[in-house]
Amino acid sequence: MTSDLTDSRRVDPEGAVIALFEPLHVRSLALPNRIVMSPMTREHSPGGVPGADVAAYYRRRAEGGSGLVITEGVAIDHPTAVDSPKVPRLHGEAALVGWRGVVDEVHEAGGRIIPQLWHVGPLWGAMSDVDPSLTSMRPSGVWGRAGRTVYPDDYIARASAPTAAMTEQDLEDVIAAYVRSARNAVGVGFDGIAIHAAHGYLLDSFLWESTNQRTDQWGGDLQRRTRFPVEVIRAIRREIGPELPIFFRFSQHKQQDYGARIANTPAELSVVLNALIDAGVDVLDASIRRFDIPAFEGSDLTLAGWAKKLTGAVSMAVGSVGLSKSLRDTGTPEPADLDGVFRRLKSNEFDLVAIGRLHLADPALARTLRRGGPIPTFDRERHEGQLY
Template sequence: MTPERTLPVADPLQQVHSSPLFAPLQVRSLALPNRIVMSPMTREHSPGGVPGPDVAAYYRRRADGGTGLVITEGVAIDHPTAVDSPNVPRLHGETALEGWRQVVDGVHEAGGRIVPQLWHVGPLWGAMGAVDPATTPMRPSGLWGRVGRTVYPDSYVERASVPTRAMTERDIEDVIAAYVRSARNAVDVGFDGIAIHAGHGYLLDAFLWESTNQRTDHWGGDLRRRTHFPVEVIRAIRLEIGPDLPIFYRFSQHKQQDYAARIADTPDELSVVLGALVEAGVDVLDASIRRFDLPAFEGSDLTLAGWAKKLTGATSMAVGSVGLSKSLRDAGTPKPADLDGLLRRLDAQEFDLVAIGRLHMADPNLATTLRNGGPIPTFDREQHEGRLH
């Protein structure tokens, strides 16, 4: 009698290369060879706001490593209170723009694609470093926001919680114009699209959150009216850059001021916000959450990225602790985690793209590593966050 032969169990990582993770995707003029995106991560290695050769090499290494799309760290738009760190790159001024040309050219030479993440910190002005106390931060209603679970030190929270004047109509017009100028600069430099940081309590998100937007004019009110400012920013950018380049839009429920905050308590409320943004010209909804696989609403296993796609039909991108055992905001050091759940959701077309942050720091060749069967790299905060690797 022939003994029964036991077949080996396939290692999920050995199957990654044949999964939808490596299927191509077209978004307007942007042709992506796979679904792996380098998530934007603030690095502060651009003295005076100018990205140098080390920044260019840093991004090129990820393109060389096979990453489908690189989204840069948050980049200051052309507004005086956009970003409060002198080492965060800016997207205005000829010296900075020449630095970005070198970054973009290097990524393109490696066969990659790259978009900048336009950033205005809004109410969170002063969180990254000392600022002139005479400078008024841009806040919809002059409010920092309801304080909840936050990683900010008490000393900063106490200072920031002091109300300032609300944004004026002139302030709002100036900020919209600054987004448009920086978007035009991105196109002229050669970027492959535009990304907008509109989550985490920063300026665009501050208009959506009822705790920071208590205006009674046409920029505030119910949730639909609170979407007015982000929608106008998107419309203005789309008008400026034309129909070919894609716009990515990062949104979140949580805020830096309060990790338990929400802009939408139901899918219907989320639909109000996201539907208006897609109608205005957003192509990719970047759903930022601390763990990408957490259900967004009670009664459903669907993630925030999953709801974004279901509610709007737009391309959606998942982000948050991919390949890590836990969020970096939790105590202890995260260990590598398998990708089974990610691949299952991607295979089911719950979302379309996967933004991976910290593992791209640990392994510039992350996409090639995953295509070849692993292993998932180990992220070490002390080793990987403090330098450009």
């Protein structure tokens, strides 16, 4: 992978830092700028099939100049991957036909698009009612330690009931499901693969000691807890070959507990991230509720900054970019300046900026930022209920 940066101290006439609009190459993926549309669950794909409205929605962001579109989380080919019937899936002929339409629209608009492969793991049943005959995939059969969360008490009570731990056959089946869906992604023309391994979902649940209490080769110390995500990445890399990039979203916080951590020190984080890079990951997508919060005491470096420092890999920052507060906080977030983004890009702390909600407020966000326009206002009620 290469990153050909010029002098990022230059500023264009409208005042936007040029670093945000420098190109970046990651394997075969050539990005015209550093602005990425972050994955956001939309639930506008009835029966898991994306239609013309979904294709138009993603095309508008490509037309708006964003360097890369990462789709909402997409269910892999496994029975308990995602519980909502309106979340798109990446298996089945109807869904694949739908995704071909999405990819074609984005490419026709000059854009680049990759899907975020998703298995919710222990959080099965959080979005909708589920078939009681199906058991959620949990490393040790436990939901995880509940802390600060937005989940209601009744759901936590139901989810906290222990289930069976994943068997060796379960592990093999899940890896095979990731591989099939990665193969499907390549087949419909996506430009790479993104993996959702954050927020307490399946792959993250192996990393978190509260959900992974196994004593076999898949659990124990942090290195062994990293093994299952590593095996998933290796299998996907073997399937898709050396050309297409793999993005990997990780986090400290969990949906079960916003205060949770998988690593208490940079050294611990290095164990996880370098194993993933060795397995075939190209871009580390560091998900945090606010992108600019220091990840560890004693340093101003963000989680994305530490990811790049510890591995040398391309890293991507995400979390309330352009908003005054996280959407999980009370009150309505106001627009916030991007000075921190510009400053950190200028210093090469990270390489890409994933922006979520502002892409809902303004499909042409990249063009708006390029010309020095105002940060758009996100209206939760307006933008979370429709494909704009």
